Amino acid sequence: MSGHPAYTEFHPRWYRRQMSTWWWLGKRAYLVFILRELSSVFVAWFVVFGLLMLRAVGQGDGQYQRFLDWAASPWVVVVNVVALLFVLLHAITWFNLAPKAMVVRLRGQRVPGSLVAASQYAGWVVLSAFVIWLLVGAG
Incomplete structure (x- = not known):
């Protein structure tokens, strides 16, 4: 017996099945679950985007116009389109899960x-x- 207090001589070894990193690609339900979890990042993006817009409005016309110019840049438009698709997925899966989570x-x-x-x-x-x-x- 070693001097380690948590050591048990006959402690069983844990059985851990090997799992691929890509386990969530195995079934559609798993993929939708992972995409729904990922959609939270895009929900947060919309919150940050809205707060930045609100701050720009509060700082006057010039700052708001600079914000609109930045928001019209191609990469921001692409991020917002992708975010919109993920937010729609988030809302649809939320509405479909609600009846299973609550009994009315x-x-x-x-x-x-x-x-x-x-x-x-x-x-x-x-x-x-x-x-x-x-x-x-x-x-």
């Missing part, structure tokens, strides 16, 4: 998961239409 009851009856998801999609469409109306129609 109405008058003692469980509301079907498809109805929960459909109500979230309907709310998304209504809010999107309102934002489009604010940006295009009310101007």
Whole structure:
């Protein structure tokens, strides 16, 4: 016996199955899971982008125009398009997971998961239409 206090002479060796680094490419569900987790980076990008825009607006017309010039550069546009696709994936997978994560009851009856998801999609469409109306129609 060694002098190590956590040592057990007959401690079993751990069985660890070898796993490829690319395990998540084996099934579509795993791939979607990894992409959804990765989408959080792009959600954070949109938050940072929005905060930078808000700061530029607060600093006056000149700074806001410089921000718009920077935002129109090709690499920023490409990053924003990729981010938009990932944010859409994030929202869609979130809405599809919500009925599985929560049980909604109405008058003692469980509301079907498809109805929960459909109500979230309907709310998304209504809010999107309102934002489009604010940006295009009310101007």
